[in-house]
Amino acid sequence: MAKLRIKKYVNQVKNSKMFGKWYGRVNYNETLSTDDLCRHISKHGTIYTSDVVKGVIERFVLCFEELLHEGYKIKLDGLGTFSLKMSTWGAESAEEFGVQNIKHLQVKFNGDKKKFSEYASPTFMKNARFEIEPDASEKEKEQGENED
Template structure:
C-alpha cells in the first residue's frame, strides 16, 4: 500500500470569498520521476527484460503516442486513461473572420483517468490503496482508510493538526 503525504494550507486569496480563510489539503509530491526512473522501477519488480529493452519499449510508446495525437487520434491506455489534444482559442465575430494562426492560442495534451471498475486509477481505488499522512511540526501522523468517508476533497483528514503553507 502506498503512502501519500497531505500538506494542509490556509487559502489567503481574497479574490475567492467562498474559500478565503478555509483550510485545504493538497498532495505533497516527493519528486518527479523520468522515463529512466520508471524503467528502473519496472525492472525492480523482477522483469526478465534488461533496462535497454524496457527503456526502448517505453520510449517507442512515448513517440507513438505523440505521433497519434498529432494525427488527431485520442489514445486510450486501458486501465490508465485517455490522452488527447485540446485547443484554446479566442473568439471571432464571424466564421469568415476566424483565422487558425490568429485565434488558436494554445494546443495542449489533456488526460482523463480511466474510471472503469477494473482501473487502478479511480478515486475509489486510490483511496483504498493509499495511506494518507500529514506533517505536524517535525513528526508525521498517518491516517488509514476511513470507512464510509466520501471523496473528502477539502476535509482535514482525521482532525489532525494543521501546518499552514508558507
C-alpha cells in the first residue's frame, strides 16, 4: 500500500503561542491532470479506455458547474456532497440587500459520513499509511553518516 509522505516544519511565527513547535503537512507528489486521472482509472481493469473516461469526466465537470449554479447540491455516493458556500456583506435593510453584497462564492465539500464510507474521517485515517520525511538537519546527518 502506498504511503502518504508527511513533511515536518517548525512554526516560525514569533508572536505565536506555538512558536518553535514542530508540525506536519502533506508533501504532495504533483497535481494530476484530467488526462492523468483518466489513464489511472482505465488501468484499474475497466472496459473503458482513457479517452472514454475523459469524455465522461469532461461532461461531468460541465454539468457539475451548471447544477451548482442552479442551486443544487451534488452528492457522489461514497465520496461526499458538493454545494456552494456564500459570504456576504450586511445591508441595513432587506430592500438594500442585493448582488453588490455578495463577497464571494466557493464550492464546499462535505465528505460522505456513512458508517463504512472509505472517506469518513475515522476510516480514512485508519486506512492511511504514513511516512514522515526527515527534515533538513536529519538529512544532513544521514549524508554525513553515509560518507564515512
